[in-house]
Amino acid sequence: MKTDDFLSVGLANAERCNPGISSFDCVESDKNAVLKKVTVVNMPEDTLVLKLEHIGFEGIVRDKSIPKKWGYNQHSDYVFITADKCIFIEMKSNPKLMNVKEEVRKKFISDNCLVGYFDSIFENLLSKNIFFGKRSFHYVLFHGAFPMSKPNFNPIDFVANDSPNSFRSFSLVDGSKIKFDWLY
Numbered sequence: 406m407k408t409d410d411f412l413s414v415g416l417a418n419a420e421r422c423n424p425g426i427s428s429f430d431c432v433e434s435d436k437n438a439v440l441k442k443v444t445v446v447n448m449p450e451d452t453l454v455l456k457l458e459h460i461g462f463e464g465i466v467r468d469k470s471i472p473k474k475w476g477y478n479q480h481s482d483y484v485f486i487t488a489d490k491c492i493f494i495e496m497k498s499n500p501k502l503m504n505v506k507e508e509v510r511k512k513f514i515s516d517n518c519l520v521g522y523f524d525s526i527f528e529n530l531l532s533k534n535i536f537f538g539k540r541s542f543h544y545v546l547f548h549g550a551f552p553m554s555k556p557n558f559n560p561i562d563f564v565a566n567d568s569p570n571s572f573r574s575f576s577l578v579d580g581s582k583i584k585f586d587w588l589y
Contacts, residue, residue, distance in 0.1 A: 427446065427449075427450070427585075429445050429485075430442055431445060440496055441579050445583055445584075445588070446585065453487075454483060456483055457480040479512050479515055481513060482494055484520075486540070489540055490543060491520065491543070493516050495509050495547070505546075505548065509572065513544045521537075523536065523537060524536060541589070543567060545575070547575050548575070548576060549577070
């Protein structure tokens with residue numbers, strides 16, 4: 406079984422972008438969300454998309470002394486996996502970026518722990534090559550735009566987003582479309 410097939414079976418919520426289909430709808434499941442859908446277009450064929458929402462360490466981390474707010478059991482919404490990249494995506498309806506920045510940073514750090522854990526399983530238990538560690542990591546936040554404001558996704562404003570501390574953020578309205586290559 407190939408590693409990406411193992412991910413699909415093991416996580417049960419993986420999707421592969423099919424040839425000829427180059428877009429994916431990132432959907433927020435919270436019924437109170439204002440930013441419910443963002444479509445990523447021009448995705449490479451055969452991109453693997455994992456929904457990280459239901460992955461947790463409840464059975465592993467039981468120490469009550471670790472504060473819940475630390476973020477060990479929170480993850481971003483999606484990860485897009487290509488041949489050479491992992492792009493973590495978090496969606497937030499709140500247009501006030503400063504109110505969510507620390508929470509998002511902790512989620513991205515938790516994602517790093519999660520993929521490190523998966524790679525350790527692949528390498529040490531399944532005798533497979535590491536899957537995530539050979540790819541570059543990128544971190545992206547889609548957050549709601551202020552009412553009556555123009556969405557901001559100007560490529561000139563892009564910052565390096567190769568660490569959880571320096572993620573790229575896009576101020577978007579519900580139903581926005583964004584190019585895949587703007588995410589890294």
